[in-house]
Amino acid sequence: xxxxxxxxxxxxxxxVSDVHGNxxxxxxxxxxxxxxxxxxxxxLFLDYADxxxxxxxxxxxxxxxxxxxxxxxxxxFQEARDLxxxxxxxxxxxxxxxxxxxxxxxxxxxxxxxxxxxxATYGNVxxxxxxxxFARPGTTVxxxxxxxxxGWVFGFVGGGLRTPMRTxxxxxxxxxxxxxxxxxxxxxxxxxxxxxxxxLVYDTVARRFERGSRALLDAIRRTRxxxxxxxxxxxxxxxxxxxxxTECVNVGHFAGTGRPWALEW
Numbered sequence: 001x002x003x004x005x006x007x008x009x010x011x012x013x014x015x016v017s018d019v020h021g022n023x024x025x026x027x028x029x030x031x032x033x034x035x036x037x038x039x040x041x042x043x044l045f046l047d048y049a050d051x052x053x054x055x056x057x058x059x060x061x062x063x064x065x066x067x068x069x070x071x072x073x074x075x076x077f078q079e080a081r082d083l084x085x086x087x088x089x090x091x092x093x094x095x096x097x098x099x100x101x102x103x104x105x106x107x108x109x110x111x112x113x114x115x116x117x118x119x120a121t122y123g124n125v126x127x128x129x130x131x132x133x134f135a136r137p138g139t140t141v142x143x144x145x146x147x148x149x150x151g152w153v154f155g156f157v158g159g160g161l162r163t164p165m166r167t168x169x170x171x172x173x174x175x176x177x178x179x180x181x182x183x184x185x186x187x188x189x190x191x192x193x194x195x196x197x198x199x200l201v202y203d204t205v206a207r208r209f210e211r212g213s214r215a216l217l218d219a220i221r222r223t224r225x226x227x228x229x230x231x232x233x234x235x236x237x238x239x240x241x242x243x244x245x246t247e248c249v250n251v252g253h254f255a256g257t258g259r260p261w262a263l264e265w
Contacts, residue, residue: 011150013037014260017192017231018123018252020044021053023109025258030115033262035149039231039251040123040158040192042110043103048206048234049256055102060087073207077164103127107134114139119147123192124160124167124232144179146186152226152265155183157191160232161211177215185223188263194230194250195220199238206235220246227263 014033019026021044030036047053051065064087071080088095107130114120116138122128128143135141142156157179159169183189194200196212203210210233220228224245231252239250251261 010264012262012264013149014262015229015251016254016260017041018234018255019110020255021106022255022258023113026110027113029260036115036118037190038118038120039190040121041125043106043125045125075208103130111135121156121192122158122169124169127168144182146183152187154188154190155186157183160193161213163211176213180215180219186225188227188229189225191216191230193232195228199241200236201233202237203233204235204237
């Protein structure tokens with residue numbers, strides 16, 4: 001395992017998730033910290049708070065962004081998919097190629113903003129095959145893996161579970177559980193999605209329950225890490241709660257606030 005030397009002094013880590021295109025604040029997120037941890041969702045496809053921002057409105061305009069957000073919020077997913085299909089049919093180019101080009105542009109900016117050292121894992125809207133192209137020396141990408149920072153062991157599990165939204169990096173519950181199992185006992189369990197607890201998975205603005213992980217919840221109860229850190233849900237009912245001995249903290253507010261969450265020991 002890699003480590004960040006800390007000597008006898010205290011170690012300070014800054015944690016962010018759901019960056020969604022906020023490169024300006026990301027460039028400052030590591031200031032005053034020994035390391036930055038990023039729990040994914042670098043890409044901004046569609047901003048639910050500002051429908052003018054993201055890949056979708058850049059391609060199809062704000063009115064269509066307004067409409068698709070309205071449909072998704074109402075859980076009318078098939079109508080949202082139908083609208084998307086009609087819009088993409090008018091592009092006249094390969095959809096995957098158009099999206100990849102837009103994501104590459106965002107990744108170039110996001111990864112250039114990462115300080116050294118950064119430890120990062122994928123979010124559900126990320127495209128893992130592209131990350132090796134942009135991750136520079138000083139950025140360590142982990143998924144189903146552990147790393148030691150300042151004498152504590154951090155475990156990382158990226159991605160999300162399958163949903164009607166069909167975002168790029170969604171995997172089966174079984175594959176996700178295998179990654180949780182591979183991480184094992186750690187001091188800090190870092191994931192993109194939260195454990196499956198109603199207060200932690202309900203988004204009060206999108207007005208829906210996001211997918212949380214039962215395997216993650218079971219691991220927290222079984223292995224009792226000091227902290228469980230996650231994002232994915234931007235405006236949860238509860239940002240912080242204890243599960244047994246573990247302090248569970250949602251850090252998925254970075255796109256809106258530009259402020260990292262700090263952990264010091």
